[in-house]
Amino acid sequence: MPGLDASGWHQQCQVLRALVFSESRRAQIDAADDLFGSLVRDDLGRFGERVIADLCTRRRRGAQSFESMYGDTLMGLRASARTDLLRRFCESSWFIRYGEVGDRRSQICFEEATYRFLCERGVGNEEVRRVEFLQAVTRALAVQPNCAFSVPDEVQRARFGLFALAPLAGKTLLFAIVTGRLVTGPVAPASAAFLRAFGHRPATSSLAQDDWDKVGEALAASGIVF
Amino acid sequence: MSWVRTPHVPFERGLGVGLDLRYGCAHGFVRTSVPEGGSEDRLAPRVRSFLQQHREDFVYAFFSFQPKDRALLDPRDYFPIWDRLVEDVPEYASLALHHTQLNLGTVDQVTDRSRLLDFTNAMIDRYDLRWVNEDVGIWAIDGKPMPYPLPPILTCEGLAACAGHVESIQKALCSPLVLEFPGFSDGSSFVLGQLDAYDFFRDLAEWTHSPVTLDTGHLLSYRWLRGCRGASLYDELDRLPLANCFEIHLSGCQLAGGRFLDLHHGVLLSEQLELLRRLIAKCPNLKAITFEDPKVNADGSLPTKARGPFEELLVIANRWIENAECEDRYARA
Numbered sequence: 001m002p003g004l005d006a007s008g009w010h011q012q013c014q015v016l017r018a019l020v021f022s023e024s025r026r027a028q029i030d031a032a033d034d035l036f037g038s039l040v041r042d043d044l045g046r047f048g049e050r051v052i053a054d055l056c057t058r059r060r061r062g063a064q065s066f067e068s069m070y071g072d073t074l075m076g077l078r079a080s081a082r083t084d085l086l087r088r089f090c091e092s093s094w095f096i097r098y099g100e101v102g103d104r105r106s107q108i109c110f111e112e113a114t115y116r117f118l119c120e121r122g123v124g125n126e127e128v129r130r131v132e133f134l135q136a137v138t139r140a141l142a143v144q145p146n147c148a149f150s151v152p153d154e155v156q157r158a159r160f161g162l163f164a165l166a167p168l169a170g171k172t173l174l175f176a177i178v179t180g181r182l183v184t185g186p187v188a189p190a191s192a193a194f195l196r197a198f199g200h201r202p203a204t205s206s207l208a209q210d211d212w213d214k215v216g217e218a219l220a221a222s223g224i225v226f
Numbered sequence: 227m228s229w230v231r232t233p234h235v236p237f238e239r240g241l242g243v244g245l246d247l248r249y250g251c252a253h254g255f256v257r258t259s260v261p262e263g264g265s266e267d268r269l270a271p272r273v274r275s276f277l278q279q280h281r282e283d284f285v286y287a288f289f290s291f292q293p294k295d296r297a298l299l300d301p302r303d304y305f306p307i308w309d310r311l312v313e314d315v316p317e318y319a320s321l322a323l324h325h326t327q328l329n330l331g332t333v334d335q336v337t338d339r340s341r342l343l344d345f346t347n348a349m350i351d352r353y354d355l356r357w358v359n360e361d362v363g364i365w366a367i368d369g370k371p372m373p374y375p376l377p378p379i380l381t382c383e384g385l386a387a388c389a390g391h392v393e394s395i396q397k398a399l400c401s402p403l404v405l406e407f408p409g410f411s412d413g414s415s416f417v418l419g420q421l422d423a424y425d426f427f428r429d430l431a432e433w434t435h436s437p438v439t440l441d442t443g444h445l446l447s448y449r450w451l452r453g454c455r456g457a458s459l460y461d462e463l464d465r466l467p468l469a470n471c472f473e474i475h476l477s478g479c480q481l482a483g484g485r486f487l488d489l490h491h492g493v494l495l496s497e498q499l500e501l502l503r504r505l506i507a508k509c510p511n512l513k514a515i516t517f518e519d520p521k522v523n524a525d526g527s528l529p530t531k532a533r534g535p536f537e538e539l540l541v542i543a544n545r546w547i548e549n550a551e552c553e554d555r556y557a558r559a
Contacts, residue, residue: 003386004383004386004387004390005382005383005386008381008383009383009384009386009387012333012379012381012383012384012418013333013334013379015418016333016364016367016379016418017333017367017368019418020367020372020376021367021370043412043413043415043416043417044416046412046413046414047413047414047415047416050373050374050413050414051372051373053373054373063295063296096368098369098370099368099369099370100296100369100370100371101293101327101365101366101369101370101371102327102342102366102369107369109296140296143295144295144296144297145297146297146298146300147296147297147298148296148297148298148299149296
């Protein structure tokens with residue numbers, strides 16, 4: 001069996017990656033022809049459409065499709081614009097970092113990769129976008145606590161589980177996984193402050209210690225204990 | 227074929243069934259309520275019913291491994307589900323695993339497969355899985371699953387890389403690894419490289435001393451992609467590693483709008499049955515013929531379109547099995 005020409009193989013792998021995920025690279029077929037000697041444009045185009053469609057619609061337990069995750073963020077965009085957005089996502093650095101197969105804790109989940117991409121492009125309302133992202137990612141983390149992707153920075157680890165906070169129309173929403181259960185909903189300002197401080201009352205807090213403790217007790221009744 | 231690590235099975239020749247068990251799918255695992263409250267993943271009732279109806283037809287079964295979520299692979303997450311699966315199916319002479327995660331044609335830098343291989347060996351051990359097979363191809367790139375496995379890159383470099391991955395996995399698995407010829411379904415994949423896929427696959431099997439699965443739909447899809455039609459679909463079979471062939475698959479395919487589609491919808495083409503007859507005559511070490519991914523009605527019966535071809539498959543397979551028995555009696559006489 002012949003040995004492997006490592007540099008030649010590396011080049012072929014890089015070209016394949018570009019062809020599969022990048023519409024702009026697929027347009028540069030000549031370069032690939034030099035390497036592979038045979039390419040069929042129609043096949044590549046159809047495959048690329050299939051990759052996009054799969055990303056749009058694929059559901060796995062704990063995961064949502066792109067459109068259902070960001071329904072409100074994408075409201076007002078025509079179907080063609082949404083598809084175009086996904087094509088551009090496939091060419092972005094966030095797509096490179098996204099992965100869901102294998103043992104790569106360094107990879108980010110689809111929810112985070114699409115969120116970062118949408119933020120970069122300023123798509124939709126910022127608050128709505130963040131809320132939809134946290135809804136999707138905490139749902140994913142609730143289903144697979146031992147996840148094969150990194151936990152986004154917005155989600156904090158605590159003794160009771162995981163949590164994140166997001167402002168929406170003047171309120172604060174909590175997204176928490178409390179002993180494996182998903183808990184979401186608006187929280188009072190005092191509770192939000194308590195959560196942000198991980199239960200440690202800051203010296204500058206407007207709440208007296210007794211009131212602070214009462215907030216903690218109320219959260220503890222829901223299983224939220226630091 | 228003494229140099230090939232052939233699966234040990236308690237039958238000389240047998241017809242089996244292959245099931246792709248996806249979660250939340252009507253023909254896979256469905257969420258089922260339990261009396262104590264809550265729910266569990268269970269084999270879809272219609273599939274259970276089909277297997278019971280045909281328990282005399284199949285001597286073995288394979289199950290495709292599909293991940294149920296995006297958690298790190300841990301066999302303890304799957305044991306309860308598969309324990310129930312084995313309870314729900316007839317008692318077969320052998321069980322096997324159709325993998326989807328080995329990624330034998332990968333273009334990624336693979337540094338550590340230990341979790342995946344430990345997981346696979348734990349499943350092999352618990353369920354006495356007699357072989358593990360997977361389509362030689364690219365199932366994921368940089369952690370992103372493909373909608374349909376791409377063929378490996380058909381270059382000399384691709385062949386050497388693939389052989390390296392196969393050997394590495396062979397050494398680590400407790401049951402034999404059976405290589406499956408990849409699919410070239412129209413619209414779902416594309417071909418890169420100048421090597422002929424039949425030659426690539428033969429070289430791969432021979433270099434790595436691997437048993438192989440020849441999937442009739444995959445072979446026909448490749449020939450169709452090469453522009454072959456009619457009788458030429460069956461040409462050049464001798465370029466395949468026929469002596470290494472342990473298993474033949476038949477899963478539903480369709481010709482539509484000039485395109486060959488590997489649909490896995492349970493309806494076999496007459497071309498697949500013709501190819502099966504030809505391969506049976508050419509594969510001296512064939513032991514297993516698998517009807518893959520039947521799609522059944524709610525009562526477990528095959529849809530009308532699927533019944534005729536399936537019955538024809540039964541005739542072909544049973545004649546092949548009976549011939550073995552005749553040959554055996556002749557040899558002992």
